[in-house]
Amino acid sequence: MDKTxxxxxxxxxxxxxxxxxxxxxxxxxxxxxxSQYGSADYLAFIRENNLExxxxxxxxxxxxxxxxxxxxxxxxxxxxxxxxxxxxEAKGEIFNFIEMFYNPVKRxxxxxxxxxxxxxxxxxxxxxxx
Numbered sequence: 001m002d003k004t005x006x007x008x009x010x011x012x013x014x015x016x017x018x019x020x021x022x023x024x025x026x027x028x029x030x031x032x033x034x035s036q037y038g039s040a041d042y043l044a045f046i047r048e049n050n051l052e053x054x055x056x057x058x059x060x061x062x063x064x065x066x067x068x069x070x071x072x073x074x075x076x077x078x079x080x081x082x083x084x085x086x087x088x089e090a091k092g093e094i095f096n097f098i099e100m101f102y103n104p105v106k107r108x109x110x111x112x113x114x115x116x117x118x119x120x121x122x123x124x125x126x127x128x129x130x
Contacts, residue, residue, distance in 0.1 A: 001091050007039040018049050030054045030067060066110055070102070077101075 002009045014029065021027075029051045031037040037055060046053050078097045084090040104117045111119035 001087060001094070005034070005036065007036040007042045010036050011042055011045050014045065014049070014051070018051075023050065026050050026052050028052045028054050033058060066108075069108075073102070073106070 010031075027050070029046065031053070033055060036042060037053070043053065045051075074094075074097065078093060079090075084093070103115065105115055107113050107115055108119075114122070
């Protein structure tokens with residue numbers, strides 16, 4: 001989170017994800033048509049880190065239904081009608097929602113009714129046994 005959503009913010013966010021996940025194969029990164037996702041810096045970072053850019057068509061939320069579903073849930077459960085006193089307070093509540101509820105607990109239809117963490121665990125276990 002930052003005061004502005006520019007190319008530096010999205011690059012730092014992706015860098016955190018790359019460090020955390022350390023993907024061994026190409027990963028698709030879906031975005032909207034914001035200018036930060038078309039910047040030379042962003043596209044260079046994508047290439048250098050074995051990521052594949054994927055950009056929504058204008059006005060087509062179905063291109064990224066999973067992310068749209070996440071944000072709908074997030075808005076309803078966390079930030080709707082809420083004003084945070086500080087950016088740190090907002091960061092803490094958002095972190096808790098994602099890391100303590102959404103990833104480990106929230107079941108999803110697109111993962112067969114299990115949480116993202118359970119889905120990841122099952123798929124990595126399956127791949128390691130191959």
